Amino acid sequence: xxxxxxxxxPDKTVWDSAxxxxxxxxxxxxxxxxxxxxxLLTALDIxxxxxxxxxxxxxxxxxxxxxxxxNDEVIILVNGAERxxxxxxxAARTAYSEAETRLNQARSSGNRQEQIQAEKAxxxxxxxxxxxxxxx
Numbered sequence: 001x002x003x004x005x006x007x008x009x010p011d012k013t014v015w016d017s018a019x020x021x022x023x024x025x026x027x028x029x030x031x032x033x034x035x036x037x038x039x040l041l042t043a044l045d046i047x048x049x050x051x052x053x054x055x056x057x058x059x060x061x062x063x064x065x066x067x068x069x070x071n072d073e074v075i076i077l078v079n080g081a082e083r084x085x086x087x088x089x090x091a092a093r094t095a096y097s098e099a100e101t102r103l104n105q106a107r108s109s110g111n112r113q114e115q116i117q118a119e120k121a122x123x124x125x126x127x128x129x130x131x132x133x134x135x136x
Contacts, residue, residue, distance in 0.1 A: 014081040021052040040069040059084035061131035084131035092129040099125035
């Protein structure tokens with residue numbers, strides 16, 4: 001019996017379809033969901049969610065949020081999400097490189113607030129690049 005998976009961001013529904021398996025970037029590590037999974041509510045980290053619909057895996061960059069699993073239904077509410085197939089890989093690679101440079105500059109500046117913002121930007125850029133098929 002397949003899972004019903006919905007990924008909902010504030011401005012759109014990014015995914016609403018059946019799936020065989022879901023791998024989520026929870027705040028405590030990767031979390032795999034199959035049909036028959038026990039009820040669960042978990043916080044999600046910035047990272048890449050992978051969804052297996054039939055034999056194909058789809059990648060979706062998630063920008064943090066929550067997931068609820070109950071009765072073979074996975075509802076994912078996120079701050080932002082983008083399907084990997086819709087991300088320009090070269091633009092994502094450039095953004096990742098720029099975020100890495102910004103993070104290194106922030107670390108050397110000693111400004112803690114700037115460093116925290118740069119780390120978050122780096123994690124978002126990494127998630128987008130990975131979802132687009134880039135290796136980090």
